Amino acid sequence: MDKVTNILMVGVGGQGILLSSNILSSAALRDGFDVKKSEIHGMSQRGGSVFSHIRFGSIVYSPVISRRQADIILALEEMEVLRWIDYASEDCKIIFSRERILPAGTTSYPEGVEDEIRRLCPNVYPVCPDELKKKIENVKTLNVALLGILSDFVSISDASWQSAIKEFVPAATLESNLKAFQAGRNIISEK
Amino acid sequence: MSGNEAIALGAYEAGVKVGAGYPGTPSTEILENLCRYPEVSTEWSVNEKVALEVGIGSALAGGRALITMKHVGLNVAADPLFTASYIGVKGGLVVVTADDPEMHSSQNEQDNRHYARAAKIPMLEPSDSEEARDFTKIAFEISEKYDTPVLLRTTTRISHSMSGLVKGQRVEAKTPEGFIPNQPKYVMIPLNAKKRHPVVERRMFQIAEDAENMEFNFIEGGTGDFGIITSGVSYTYVREAYPDVPVLKLGMVYPLPELMIREFCSKYSTVYVVEELDPFIEDQIKAWGLKVRGKDIFPIIGEYSPELIRCAIGGKSIPENISLSVKLPPRPPSLCPGCPHRIVYSVLSRMKLKVSGDIGCYSLGALPPFTAMHTCIDMGASITVAQGIEMAMGGDCCDTVALLGDSTFAHSGITGLLNAAYNKRHSLIIVLDNGTTAMTGIQPNPLSGETINGHETVALDYAKFGEACGLKTEDIRTVDAYKEEDIEKAISEMTASGRLSLLIVKGLCIILKRRQQAARKERGA
Numbered sequence: 001m002d003k004v005t006n007i008l009m010v011g012v013g014g015q016g017i018l019l020s021s022n023i024l025s026s027a028a029l030r031d032g033f034d035v036k037k038s039e040i041h042g043m044s045q046r047g048g049s050v051f052s053h054i055r056f057g058s059i060v061y062s063p064v065i066s067r068r069q070a071d072i073i074l075a076l077e078e079m080e081v082l083r084w085i086d087y088a089s090e091d092c093k094i095i096f097s098r099e100r101i102l103p104a105g106t107t108s109y110p111e112g113v114e115d116e117i118r119r120l121c122p123n124v125y126p127v128c129p130d131e132l133k134k135k136i137e138n139v140k141t142l143n144v145a146l147l148g149i150l151s152d153f154v155s156i157s158d159a160s161w162q163s164a165i166k167e168f169v170p171a172a173t174l175e176s177n178l179k180a181f182q183a184g185r186n187i188i189s190e191k
Numbered sequence: 192m193s194g195n196e197a198i199a200l201g202a203y204e205a206g207v208k209v210g211a212g213y214p215g216t217p218s219t220e221i222l223e224n225l226c227r228y229p230e231v232s233t234e235w236s237v238n239e240k241v242a243l244e245v246g247i248g249s250a251l252a253g254g255r256a257l258i259t260m261k262h263v264g265l266n267v268a269a270d271p272l273f274t275a276s277y278i279g280v281k282g283g284l285v286v287v288t289a290d291d292p293e294m295h296s297s298q299n300e301q302d303n304r305h306y307a308r309a310a311k312i313p314m315l316e317p318s319d320s321e322e323a324r325d326f327t328k329i330a331f332e333i334s335e336k337y338d339t340p341v342l343l344r345t346t347t348r349i350s351h352s353m354s355g356l357v358k359g360q361r362v363e364a365k366t367p368e369g370f371i372p373n374q375p376k377y378v379m380i381p382l383n384a385k386k387r388h389p390v391v392e393r394r395m396f397q398i399a400e401d402a403e404n405m406e407f408n409f410i411e412g413g414t415g416d417f418g419i420i421t422s423g424v425s426y427t428y429v430r431e432a433y434p435d436v437p438v439l440k441l442g443m444v445y446p447l448p449e450l451m452i453r454e455f456c457s458k459y460s461t462v463y464v465v466e467e468l469d470p471f472i473e474d475q476i477k478a479w480g481l482k483v484r485g486k487d488i489f490p491i492i493g494e495y496s497p498e499l500i501r502c503a504i505g506g507k508s509i510p511e512n513i514s515l516s517v518k519l520p521p522r523p524p525s526l527c528p529g530c531p532h533r534i535v536y537s538v539l540s541r542m543k544l545k546v547s548g549d550i551g552c553y554s555l556g557a558l559p560p561f562t563a564m565h566t567c568i569d570m571g572a573s574i575t576v577a578q579g580i581e582m583a584m585g586g587d588c589c590d591t592v593a594l595l596g597d598s599t600f601a602h603s604g605i606t607g608l609l610n611a612a613y614n615k616r617h618s619l620i621i622v623l624d625n626g627t628t629a630m631t632g633i634q635p636n637p638l639s640g641e642t643i644n645g646h647e648t649v650a651l652d653y654a655k656f657g658e659a660c661g662l663k664t665e666d667i668r669t670v671d672a673y674k675e676e677d678i679e680k681a682i683s684e685m686t687a688s689g690r691l692s693l694l695i696v697k698g699l700c701i702i703l704k705r706r707q708q709a710a711r712k713e714r715g716a
Contacts, residue, residue: 013524031353036319038352040295041216041632046555048524062431063319063424066498069509082519086512104525105559116517163202 005154006058006065010084011076013047019168020074020143021052027156028056029166038063046049048102049083074150076143077101079113085120093123093153097132098148120154125188132184138173141180148184192356194349197320198287199224200356202329202607207231207668208254208282211242214631215261216296217350218289222259223634224644230361235643238570239264239601243271243286250284250340251377253367255331262290262303263569267603272340272394273310277387278377279338282367283331287343289350292467293494296347297419298550298567300492305356307342307445311391313398314342314445315407316423321356322407326442326541329407331364337394344444346467348424348494377417399446407442410455417504418459420452420472420483424467425494431497433504447475456481463488463504482670524553530625531672531698536561538679538688539592544686545578549573549595550603552630552700553623556594564594570594571603576610577618588618589686595621598636600630601651611691612660617684619692623655623672625700633703657693672698 007024009108018039020141025037040050053065075096088094092140094117100109117126127149133139144165151161162178169177192200202210205496210225210233212218222332226233236242238261245403249256260268265288274285288306291297315330317323323345330341352406375383395401402408408575422441423428428440439455441447456462456476464473464485473485488503489495497584497640502509526533539546540563548554548564549572557564566576581588595604600622628634635641640650657667670677678696 014527027351035500036354038348041219041351043455046524046527046552047522049522057304060354061427062497063354063427064496066496068498078524079517082515082517083522085515092358103520104524106520110517110519112517116515119516120513126633149564151644 002058004055004060005072006070006089007054007072007074007150007154008065008070008084008087009052009054009074009076010080011050012080013050013055014146015050016074016143017076019050020076020147021054023147023161023168024150024175025054025056026167028054028154030160030163031156034060036060036063049080049165051084070151072147072153076146079110081117082113085117088121091123092121093125095119095125095127095130095146097127097142099110105140105146127187132187135183136176136180136188138176138180141173141177144169144177145180145184148181149187151181151185154189192318193220193351193353193679194317194320194323194345195220195289195351195505196224197323197356198259198327198343198345200284200358201324202255202257202331203231204324204359205283205328205331205360206255206347207257207331208364208367209246209256210259211232211245211256212237212240212259212287213237213239213264213267214598214628214634215264215289216260216631217260217291217345217347218287218635219631220350221257221287221289224642227256229479233435233643235628237539237637239268240271240558243268243275246284246286247271247275248370250280250282250334251278251367253282255283255285255364257285257287258429259287260289262288262301263297263299263402264288264307265303266301267570267602269306269310272306274379274384275340276310276312276391277379277384280334280340282364283334284340284345285327285330285334286340286370287345290344290346290468292346298569300468301345302471303342304444304471305469307344308471312340312342312445313337313395313443314344315442316344316444317442318423318440319349320352320354320424321503322442323349324356327408333398334630335461337395337398339398344423346424352424375404378564379476399449401449402443402446402448403442405448408448408451409440409442410451410485411438411440416459416461417461418442418455419463419465420455420476421465422472423467425467425500426460428495428500430597432501441472444472444563444683447472452476453479453481454481455670464496465489465500465586467493491687523558524555525558527701529701530558531625531696531701534673534675535621535623535678535696536563538675538682539563539594542682543590544551546683547573547591547593548598551596551599551628552625553594553596571607573599574607574611574620576615577620578607580614581616581618586617588616589689592619592682592686594619594623596629597622597624597626597638598634605656608657608693611658612662614689617689617691619682619694621682621694624697625672625694627700628702629700629702633706653695662691662693666692668693669697669706672696675687
């Protein structure tokens with residue numbers, strides 16, 4: 001059995017994680033992979049910590065990733081990386097947005113989050129949302145730009161990514177989403 | 192496709208005529224998908240009991256029906272379920288119960304497989320989306336072949352996980368021949384019910400015997416000196432953890448194929464039963480005198496994972512979580528910014544009232560910064576629990592109010608209000624009316640004036656209903672959810688009056704409001 005690729009997406013309810021995970025799993029499916037995806041709806045979506053497990057390979061059984069098995073963690077919020085760090089494999093690639101959202105009822109963001117991520121994981125790719133926003137036309141396409149970054153680390157064809165984006169974003173924003181995806185993709189290659 | 196979409200697709204392909212249910216995570220999307228097929232007549236029912244009774248009616252008229260609910264919903268529908276088992280069906284009747292191990296979005300972690308045994312109804316349990324679709328179709332066949340309702344059980348990880356499948360064609364079932372009276376079978380007065388019970392027992396015996404050859408109960412060979420019996424999502428975890436171990440996979444968890452299980456157990460020195468929550472399969476196997484291992488090593492609480500299964504069988508404890516040098520604040524869900532429930536909770540919190548609460552988004556008012564809900568038990572309990580408190584305290588209730596949402600009020604708050612009026616109780620009942628069933632993802636309900644298909648319909652008139660229950664006009668008020676002073680004035684006056692009263696706090700759900708704005712914008716553009 002080939003190795004299954006495990007991607008964990010995490011963030012805060014309302015950040016649009018479901019759209020991102022739909023695009024990723026659809027792209028993998030279009031490339032002929034067996035794909036499973038698992039997430040939670042309902043109460044936890046109301047501003048709580050949210051996650052989506054995406055797994056693809058030749059055969060995938062479990063819809064959830066076991067701890068220490070994630071190949072990539074994509075976090076739409078900074079401290080959420082640490083909340084899910086137990087899922088990171090030894091050489092897990094951690095892509096995270098330096099977006100900071102205070103949990104309800106708290107007044108200060110914890111110190112040293114990024115240092116702690118770097119202490120625990122060698123492959124860390126932080127993204128400044130403000131810098132990324134300068135490179136895209138529409139701030140609502142930020143999550144798709146992050147998928148563009150992620151796309152450099154997985155073997156899914158461009159054609160499948162584009163079809164998957166087309167499937168899930170509103171027709172009026174397709175063009176700006178495709179550009180955002182490309183902008184994200186260029187970030188890593190520029191470095 | 193998610194498990195829920197797949198169940199809707201399976202029902203559609205099976206030629207289902209009727210779909211009914213009440214929203215509840217993780218079941219909601221089944222009906223939201225089924226209602227898109229014009230061939231199927233669907234409804235959001237007032238509650239799960241109503242939905243199942245609608246399904247029974249459809250089945251008796253010969254139309255296949257799919258009824259959906261979350262695990263606790265089946266408690267509400269348990270009354271018709273047990274007797275539906277006696278009367279059987281004409282058109283297939285499939286009842287989906289979506290359980291929630293780990294309580295991602297539920298008030299308890301009950302294992303609804305027990306209902307299959309208690310109500311003497313077969314239960315299928317799929318392991319992925321493809322099986323969810325296939326088992327739904329098979330469930331209709333079993334229902335009609337054995338003249339029984341069939342339970343289809345999912346868990347959150349089946350309902351809300353996605354995997355690929357190939358769509359099939361709808362096969363129209365026979366045109367329903369309509370309801371043809373058959374008193375000995377449909378009128379469950381004791382005289383008739385006594386004759387039906389043996390039929391039910393024979394039916395279950397027959398299904399158990401036939402289960403030996405049902406293709407969804409199967410053995411996957413392998414190597415090693417131990418075997419595993421499992422079903423549902425646990426099967427996928429087992430396969431992941433042990434790709435080469437012999438596995439007996441049960442597609443039907445009740446009744447069980449005894450000979451198949453006996454033979455499997457005789458082949459291996461150790462057989463593990465891997466099932467989340469209660470030892471439902473394990474206990475039945477042990478009752479046959481077989482030796483299996485189960486809850487002595489696997490937890491009875493929460494979800495499993497491949498890692499958990501490997502550690503339990505390997506006799507190891509699960510590795511500790513990484514210890515962080517940064518202290519992470521918890522991030523519990525909270526009421527949305529701009530939510531119309533926020534102000535009323537600030538007021539209640541400030542007034543230091545005790546709040547007998549209920550089930551919905553507004554249960555989040557129990558958490559800081561409001562901490563303004565003090566009970567949350569089941570749908571509709573807010574009103575009736577407040578009455579019990581009042582009775583125990585000899586009629587004094589001025590510091591306790593009942594609080595529930597519009598959909599919950601329709602579901603089972605109405606009976607509570609009638610009970611309060613009938614029994615001369617005195618408390619204040621507050622309905623937080625946000626115009627929708629929000630927690631489960633925005634569904635219309637009998638107070639929002641819209642059907643599942645978006646058609647305009649009656650919306651219950653609180654004032655007239657309150658008056659019909661005998662409340663005085665001045666004891667029924669409506670306030671704007673965003674006007675803090677009005678809310679505070681109404682609550683203080685109405686609690687001080689010492690009379691049974693009804694306060695409607697009205698404000699459209701912020702998510703629904705945004706959706707309506709977006710829809711208007713799209714129409715404009």
